[in-house]
Amino acid sequence: MNQESMDSQEQAIALDRLIQRLREFAHERAWEQFHSPKNLSMALIVEAAELVEHFQWLTEQQSLQLSVDKLAAVEQELADIFIYLIRLSDRLDVNLIEAAWRKIEINERKYPAENVRGKAGKPSEY
Amino acid sequence: MNQESMDSQEQAIALDRLIQRLREFAHERAWEQFHSPKNLSMALIVEAAELVEHFQWLTEQQSLQLSVDKLAAVEQELADIFIYLIRLSDRLDVNLIEAAWRKIEINERKYPAENVRGKAGKPSEY
Amino acid sequence: MNQESMDSQEQAIALDRLIQRLREFAHERAWEQFHSPKNLSMALIVEAAELVEHFQWLTEQQSLQLSVDKLAAVEQELADIFIYLIRLSDRLDVNLIEAAWRKIEINERKYPAENVRGKAGKPSEY
Amino acid sequence: MNQESMDSQEQAIALDRLIQRLREFAHERAWEQFHSPKNLSMALIVEAAELVEHFQWLTEQQSLQLSVDKLAAVEQELADIFIYLIRLSDRLDVNLIEAAWRKIEINERKYPAENVRGKAGKPSEY
Numbered sequence: 001m002n003q004e005s006m007d008s009q010e011q012a013i014a015l016d017r018l019i020q021r022l023r024e025f026a027h028e029r030a031w032e033q034f035h036s037p038k039n040l041s042m043a044l045i046v047e048a049a050e051l052v053e054h055f056q057w058l059t060e061q062q063s064l065q066l067s068v069d070k071l072a073a074v075e076q077e078l079a080d081i082f083i084y085l086i087r088l089s090d091r092l093d094v095n096l097i098e099a100a101w102r103k104i105e106i107n108e109r110k111y112p113a114e115n116v117r118g119k120a121g122k123p124s125e126y
Numbered sequence: 127m128n129q130e131s132m133d134s135q136e137q138a139i140a141l142d143r144l145i146q147r148l149r150e151f152a153h154e155r156a157w158e159q160f161h162s163p164k165n166l167s168m169a170l171i172v173e174a175a176e177l178v179e180h181f182q183w184l185t186e187q188q189s190l191q192l193s194v195d196k197l198a199a200v201e202q203e204l205a206d207i208f209i210y211l212i213r214l215s216d217r218l219d220v221n222l223i224e225a226a227w228r229k230i231e232i233n234e235r236k237y238p239a240e241n242v243r244g245k246a247g248k249p250s251e252y
Numbered sequence: 253m254n255q256e257s258m259d260s261q262e263q264a265i266a267l268d269r270l271i272q273r274l275r276e277f278a279h280e281r282a283w284e285q286f287h288s289p290k291n292l293s294m295a296l297i298v299e300a301a302e303l304v305e306h307f308q309w310l311t312e313q314q315s316l317q318l319s320v321d322k323l324a325a326v327e328q329e330l331a332d333i334f335i336y337l338i339r340l341s342d343r344l345d346v347n348l349i350e351a352a353w354r355k356i357e358i359n360e361r362k363y364p365a366e367n368v369r370g371k372a373g374k375p376s377e378y
Numbered sequence: 379m380n381q382e383s384m385d386s387q388e389q390a391i392a393l394d395r396l397i398q399r400l401r402e403f404a405h406e407r408a409w410e411q412f413h414s415p416k417n418l419s420m421a422l423i424v425e426a427a428e429l430v431e432h433f434q435w436l437t438e439q440q441s442l443q444l445s446v447d448k449l450a451a452v453e454q455e456l457a458d459i460f461i462y463l464i465r466l467s468d469r470l471d472v473n474l475i476e477a478a479w480r481k482i483e484i485n486e487r488k489y490p491a492e493n494v495r496g497k498a499g500k501p502s503e504y
Contacts, residue, residue, distance in 0.1 A: 049301030
């Protein structure tokens with residue numbers, strides 16, 4: 001096994017462990033009672049908004065050149081979103097990685113490269 | 127290598143491949159110009175809201191008992207959020223899994239199990 | 253003029269004055285440069301999320317029975333949303349009240365009372 | 379009474395009528411059961427995201443120069459946000475206009491013009 005695939009494996013074990021760790025985290029605090037999909041979707045969008053808040057007054061260019069402190073704060077918001085995304089997927093028994101691959105296939109058909117090159121927005125808006 | 131770790135490895139390779147595939151997806155469409163962190167944070171919260179929309183009129187109990195069709199639709203929203211989360215993290219050179227572990231450690235200290243058991247909300251609200 | 257319509261008039265003058273006051277507030281701070289519709293839409297959703305945060309772990313019933321302190325905090329979030337909504341509408345030259353009436357007419361046709369009584373969700377979901 | 383104050387009065391009556399009309403709209407459809415503050419906060423943020431979606435791939439400059447069609451669509455989203463904001467405030471017995479004035483006073487103290495001129499973000503970030 002080469003270095004890259006070992007890193008991949010470590011990463012994968014970490015992903016499975018994240019699901020498990022977040023279950024334990026909730027269980028240790030008796031928080032399962034609050035973790036309905038409805039409530040978790042609310043918590044997730046609240047974290048997404050904390051991310052948006054970092055960027056709201058920046059130009060696009062500035063958002064690509066964050067200071068070290070700002071990037072560290074943004075990284076925590078990305079982590080919070082990921083944590084609730086994993087937790088909600090776990091509650092609904094959704095495999096995030098498989099779901100992402102399926103969605104990419106759908107997007108491939110919805111946005112054929114030759115039709116949408118350099119154009120943003122919904123297909124209906126071209 | 128046992129079955130579980132093989133699954134883990136496949137999952138990890140898929141995760142690395144997701145990052146790579148989403149780069150290609152954007153490149154094939156010349157969409158890098160739109161993918162500033164500012165814009166991606168907006169796209170991410172839009173997807174988070176499409177998730178919330180599925181739950182807005184459901185009771186918490188109903189949100190745990192989704193129909194097959196509804197669950198399939200919710201899974202696509204989870205995938206969309208994951209896709210933008212990966213894409214944004216890639217643009218900022220953030221390792222999502224490491225960031226999640228670091229955040230869990232922070233949360234461990236912020237919400238000690240013995241203090242918050244069965245209580246939701248911010249520490250300041252107890 | 254009876255008491256009710258006088259109250260109404262005072263309220264209306266306050267509404268017009270709000271638009272004017274928020275223009276001045278931005279001008280005094282040289283904030284017009286930040287107040288593009290794009291940025292204001294981000295600020296608005298961030299405030300909406302601060303509202304959602306107050307309700308994320310509450311039951312629906314609890315959300316109807318807020319403590320005095322919680323209600324005061326929620327009221328500030330509602331005000332923040334209103335402020336950005338007024339400011340964004342002003343930047344786009346949209347008359348909020350007229351827009352709301354037009355939308356209610358659209359909703360009347362989209363959700364005929366006899367068809368949707370007691371049912372939530374989009375017409376396509378019935 | 380001059381023309382301006384008559385317009386103001388008409389506008390105010392429309393505002394009071396909006397509150398009343400939205401109560402009736404919900405009642406005619408037996409939707410009160412869905413309109414807990416928790417659920418209405420979710421509906422509000424979903425509408426805020428539909429607004430954000432219109433701006434997500436635009437530059438700030440483009441967001442100031444919307445086409446007639448785009449502006450009409452944006453106006454509907456602003457109306458939807460306003461409708462849920464009014465409805466939620468009504469459910470919580472909050473007077474939006476008074477709340478906005480109180481919040482502007484708070485903001486005056488939080489962001490003194492001389493300190494924040496030309497600077498965006500939280501006071502802690504200057």
